[in-house]
Amino acid sequence: MKERENPKEEMRPDPDALLKEIGREEAKRGRLKIFLGYAPGVGKTYAMLQEAHVLQNRGEDVVVGIVETHHRAETDALLALLEMVPRRLVDYEGMVLQEFDLDAVLRRRPAVVLVDELAHTNAPGSRHPKRYQDVEDLIEKGIDVYTTVNIQHFESQVDVVAQITGIHVQETVPDSILEEADEVQVIDIPLEELTQRLKEGKVYVPDRARQAVENFFQRGNLVALRELTLTLAARKMGTELLNYMRAKAIAGPWPAGDRVMVCVAASPYAAQLLRKAYTIAKAANAEWYAVYVSPPTFKELSDREKLYLAEALNLAEELGAKVATLQGTDVAGEILRFARENNITGIVVGKPLRSRLSEFFKDSPVYRLLRAPAQFELHLVTPLKEREQAAVKLPRTVSFDATAYLITFGLVALITLINFFLQKIVEPAALVFIYLIVTIGAALRFGTGPSLFASILSLFTFDFLFVEPRYSFTMHRANDVINAIVFFLTSLVVGQLVKVTKRQNFALNLRLQRVRLIEQMSKEFLMLPPVEQLIGGFAQNADEWKTVLPLLRTTVLDDVSHIVIRYVVKVIDAPSFVLFTGQDGKLRVWAKSRNEAELDPHEMTVAQWSMINGKMAGAGTETLTNAKTCFLPMKSGDDVVGLIGVRYEFKNLLADQRRLLGAIASLSALGAVRWVKV
Numbered sequence: 001m002k003e004r005e006n007p008k009e010e011m012r013p014d015p016d017a018l019l020k021e022i023g024r025e026e027a028k029r030g031r032l033k034i035f036l037g038y039a040p041g042v043g044k045t046y047a048m049l050q051e052a053h054v055l056q057n058r059g060e061d062v063v064v065g066i067v068e069t070h071h072r073a074e075t076d077a078l079l080a081l082l083e084m085v086p087r088r089l090v091d092y093e094g095m096v097l098q099e100f101d102l103d104a105v106l107r108r109r110p111a112v113v114l115v116d117e118l119a120h121t122n123a124p125g126s127r128h129p130k131r132y133q134d135v136e137d138l139i140e141k142g143i144d145v146y147t148t149v150n151i152q153h154f155e156s157q158v159d160v161v162a163q164i165t166g167i168h169v170q171e172t173v174p175d176s177i178l179e180e181a182d183e184v185q186v187i188d189i190p191l192e193e194l195t196q197r198l199k200e201g202k203v204y205v206p207d208r209a210r211q212a213v214e215n216f217f218q219r220g221n222l223v224a225l226r227e228l229t230l231t232l233a234a235r236k237m238g239t240e241l242l243n244y245m246r247a248k249a250i251a252g253p254w255p256a257g258d259r260v261m262v263c264v265a266a267s268p269y270a271a272q273l274l275r276k277a278y279t280i281a282k283a284a285n286a287e288w289y290a291v292y293v294s295p296p297t298f299k300e301l302s303d304r305e306k307l308y309l310a311e312a313l314n315l316a317e318e319l320g321a322k323v324a325t326l327q328g329t330d331v332a333g334e335i336l337r338f339a340r341e342n343n344i345t346g347i348v349v350g351k352p353l354r355s356r357l358s359e360f361f362k363d364s365p366v367y368r369l370l371r372a373p374a375q376f377e378l379h380l381v382t383p384l385k386e387r388e389q390a391a392v393k394l395p396r397t398v399s400f401d402a403t404a405y406l407i408t409f410g411l412v413a414l415i416t417l418i419n420f421f422l423q424k425i426v427e428p429a430a431l432v433f434i435y436l437i438v439t440i441g442a443a444l445r446f447g448t449g450p451s452l453f454a455s456i457l458s459l460f461t462f463d464f465l466f467v468e469p470r471y472s473f474t475m476h477r478a479n480d481v482i483n484a485i486v487f488f489l490t491s492l493v494v495g496q497l498v499k500v501t502k503r504q505n506f507a508l509n510l511r512l513q514r515v516r517l518i519e520q521m522s523k524e525f526l527m528l529p530p531v532e533q534l535i536g537g538f539a540q541n542a543d544e545w546k547t548v549l550p551l552l553r554t555t556v557l558d559d560v561s562h563i564v565i566r567y568v569v570k571v572i573d574a575p576s577f578v579l580f581t582g583q584d585g586k587l588r589v590w591a592k593s594r595n596e597a598e599l600d601p602h603e604m605t606v607a608q609w610s611m612i613n614g615k616m617a618g619a620g621t622e623t624l625t626n627a628k629t630c631f632l633p634m635k636s637g638d639d640v641v642g643l644i645g646v647r648y649e650f651k652n653l654l655a656d657q658r659r660l661l662g663a664i665a666s667l668s669a670l671g672a673v674r675w676v677k678v
Contacts, residue, residue: 030139031182034118035148038229039222041194041203044148044187045069045116049078051146052114056082061111066100068116072202082114090123097123102134105143112144119153119171129625132173149173151229155319156278164224165216174318175278178236186233191222235282258286262321262348263335263365265292266305269350269383270312276381277348278319286345290316291324291338292655293331293365310652325655332368339376346377404446408454411438416461423466432462432487439491443498451498455491459484514656518663521567525560525671553583560672561591561642564664568644569593571660572653577629577645579607580672587611587643599645603627607643614640620649632661634669641669 033051035044045067056062064084069075085108088101099122105113115138120131128134135145152161155172162168178184197203198217262277264270274290281288292309316323328334339347352366369378415438419431435458443451463473463484475481561578568576575597580590587608589599599607606624610617610631617623618630630650634641644665653661 028142030141030143030145032135032139032177032180033144033146033183033185034178034181035146035185035187036229036233037148037150037187038225039150039194039217041197042187042189044150046072046075046078047185047187048114048116048146048148049075049082052082052112053078055112063105063108063110063113065105065113065115066117067114070203085113090125092123099123099126100131100134102127102137105138106141109141110143112146113138115145115147118147118149118177119173121171125626127624128622130173130622132177133622135177151225151232154178154232155315156275156282157228157232159272159275160228161225165221167216174320175282176318176320178232179320181236184233184236186229188226188230191219191226194222258284258345259343260284260286260288260346260348261291261335261339261342261344262288262316263291263293263350264309264312264316265350266309266312267350268308270308271315272383273348273350273381274312274315274319274321276379278321280346280348280379284346288321289324289338289342289344290321291326291335293326293328293334294656306654307652309654313655314651323655332365332372335365335369336372344376346379348379348381351380351382404442404450405453408438408442408446408450409457411441412454412457412461415458416465419462419466428466431466432458432484433490435459435462435487436491436494440494440498443494452492455488458491459488462487514660517567517570517660518667521563521664521667524563525667557590557672560668563671564644564668565591565593567664568646568661571657571664572646572648575629575647577643578668579611579631579643579645580641581611590642597647599629603629603645607631607645611640611643614638616650618645618650619647620651620653632665634665634672636669636673639669639673641673644668 035048037044049067052062052064062082064079064082066087067075067079067084069079085101085104087098088104090097090099100115100120115131115135118132118135122129122131122134126134128137135147138145151157152165152167152169153172154175156175158169158172194203195217258281260277260281262273264273277288277290280286290313292313313323324338326334326338335347338344347369349366349369352364366380412435415435419434422434423431435454438454438458439451442454460473463475464471467475468477475484557580561580564578565576574593576593577589577597577599578591579587581587587604603618606618606627606629609624610633614633614635615623616630616632618627619625620630629645629647632644632646634644644661646661650658
């Protein structure tokens with residue numbers, strides 16, 4: 001038996017786990033404590049307020065950011081003894097909403113802030129769409145946060161809770177919040193006590209309480225939710241212990257390095273697959289990937305399909321998956337290749353909704369994976385409420401190009417006319433194969449439909465005009481029948497081969513276009529002269545430098561911004577902007593793709609925030625979402641050089657578009673960084 005070369009290797013601290021532990025001990029970062037419950041009314045808010053009083057008695061600076069007591073007398077009494085930050089009033093559709101005031105708390109800078117109902121959705125116009133994002137901001141600024149949440153609001157539990165209770169929760173928080181929490185306190189009370197609290201009106205008003213008992217608060221539901229809560233909390237504790245043991249190099253039987261991948265598509269089922277894959281990966285302490293295979297096709301994704309795909313990829317990132325987008329005509333082959341290259345041990349795919357016979361003949365990716373001789377576990381996930389989801393299946397739009405079929409018909413007529421002259425010098429049986437010219441031409445020019453139409457029309461035309469007995473659709477000779485069958489099969493195979501070849505060329509051209517775009521942009525930036533060369537050429541002394549420098553800075557940044565705009569519009573057809581700071585330090589638009597496009601004062605405020613914080617903000621991001629434009633920082637190291645603005649929902653961009661915009665932002669930062677600083 002081979003001995004270990006260095007037995008002490010396994011006793012080394014794990015670098016990733018050590019960094020996580022160091023992060024937890026970092027004084028600059030605030031701590032997060034979650035009071036976790038299995039249902040409304042178990043006493044999460046009451047327990048949080050009691051904890052706040054303990055901290056206050058110790059001399060800690062504790063304030064209430066927002067707490068909802070729901071007019072419970074005992075909770076109101078505890079709340080009255082604590083300092084409360086005034087809520088922010090928001091006028092929304094004629095109603096005045098009271099929201100958590102993040103900016104007021106940041107100005108107050110307490111040691112600890114209480115923020116109730118973590119999954120709450122903020123009113124339009126707030127800095128973040130979700131309250132948990134406000135909490136993340138507070139923690140980054142070094143403020144400790146105490147918060148409350150129920151099990152049904154965690155993203156990974158949505159499908160399970162829907163299956164148990166029949167209620168699909170809309171307000172969710174990513175499970176990464178639970179993973180990053182420094183402490184989780186489970187608020188668990190017996191089911192009988194919760195039922196009694198409902199009857200006494202301590203959870204809801206009497207009418208609503210009766211309705212709740214008949215629906216959500218059924219005993220079976222509560223038992224299942226309670227078990228889910230305890231399981232999730234136990235998993236959290238197990239992960240923390242594992243990280244601690246790895247960080248401190250404590251010997252132990254470490255689990256094998258499993259890796260899970262989930263295959264998603266542009267469908268409404270993708271979110272459910274991602275949640276299931278997340279659950280499997282967390283249960284196995286495994287790294288996991290979300291993979292989308294984009295087969296090259298001439299049919300663009302519909303707006304609805306793009307939205308499904310973008311939402312799925314966003315959810316995958318929220319749940320902590322590594323997102324990968326592959327391209328290829330062989331979907332199953334690409335999945336298997338990725339699995340082999342990344343040592344995947346488990347693959348999660350959706351169960352096909354078509355019949356098994358249909359899957360077999362269509363050679364579906366799922367059927368191919370089932371037959372693949374690979375060393376991985378395959379998890380088939382059945383969509384919840386299959387009949388309902390099948391009812392909302394995306395409608396297939398069949399495009400019918402009459403011109404293509406008319407041209408195909410004309411080509412068949414032309415070949416038929418040629419065959420009338422050729423039949424005098426060529427055997428009639430051989431004339432059928434001349435019709436292959438039309439089949440191949442139709443496949444190359446118009447696709448599968450016209451190619452199949454050309455095959456059938458050619459076969460019937462040949463039979464009617466050139467096969468004895470003529471002017472009838474009957475065949476008496478065996479060789480005529482064989483010729484017709486061979487012709488039809490050959491035309492189908494040739495048509496499919498032409499289609500596959502054209503798709504592969506299309507995919508190759510797409511890749512080349514992306515590479516060419518980045519290459520051309522890099523060359524244009526490299527052609528810009530360095531600051532030292534321009535100043536050295538135009539100025540001989542310090543006074544001349546001061547005069548020439550502002551003019552040169554403006555000229556070069558104008559060139560950079562116009563290069564950026566030119567390449568951004570190649571990625572997405574939407575109004576685009578490039579922003580840099582002027583000599584006065586104010587952010588302003590240096591170039592835009594459309595003359596009529598303007599940024600309003602609110603959008604400029606969002607851009608200023610993005611510039612200061614070095615984070616994306618605006619439409620389709622997680623910050624200041626009520627803006628019409630999303631802003632991407634141009635970052636060179638830790639320095640934010642400028643911004644790229646695109647008037648489009650960022651979450652609806654495809655993965656390729658995001659990557660290209662990110663590459664453009666990085667290249668433009670390298671091209672502009674030296675000139676911005678002068």
